[in-house]
Amino acid sequence: MVDSASSKPVMTTKAVASHPKTMDMVVEALTTLKDRKGISVQAIKTYILTHYTTVSPTHLTSSLRRALKTGLESGMLVRPKDSHANGVSGRLRLGKLPQKPEKKSVNKTTPKKKAVKKTPKKDKKPKDK
Numbered sequence: 001m002v003d004s005a006s007s008k009p010v011m012t013t014k015a016v017a018s019h020p021k022t023m024d025m026v027v028e029a030l031t032t033l034k035d036r037k038g039i040s041v042q043a044i045k046t047y048i049l050t051h052y053t054t055v056s057p058t059h060l061t062s063s064l065r066r067a068l069k070t071g072l073e074s075g076m077l078v079r080p081k082d083s084h085a086n087g088v089s090g091r092l093r094l095g096k097l098p099q100k101p102e103k104k105s106v107n108k109t110t111p112k113k114k115a116v117k118k119t120p121k122k123d124k125k126p127k128d129k
Helices: 020-030 041-051 057-074
Strands: 091-094
Touching: 020 041, 020 057, 020 091, 041 057, 057 091
Parallel strands: none
Antiparallel strands: none
8 A cells, every 4th residue: 555645745945045146246256356357257156166165066157147147237247448258258347336225314394284174064954953
């Protein structure tokens, strides 16, 4: 007799990564490895693999390509001057990093609206006595 409980697939939960997002690791690599001419993709990949041992080398290639592509499109990453590279190859430098918006303080000097009193309306019908 076959136990039906053992034939069901076991559902596992997705493990939370113990390393930051790929774009954050790329920005860290570019700030650490400072170079006027920019940093090559291979140097970025080597930096990430040496500093974050939990990153899988097989998955890093595709996630790194995706992060570099979005970084180039958004302006976070730029090509150095006189660079003729295409796609996600060649050298890269940091562009403009997104700034966190500052919280606006509430202006307390705005005039307050005056409350309008409503007068009760009188019935037009006479009351029965």
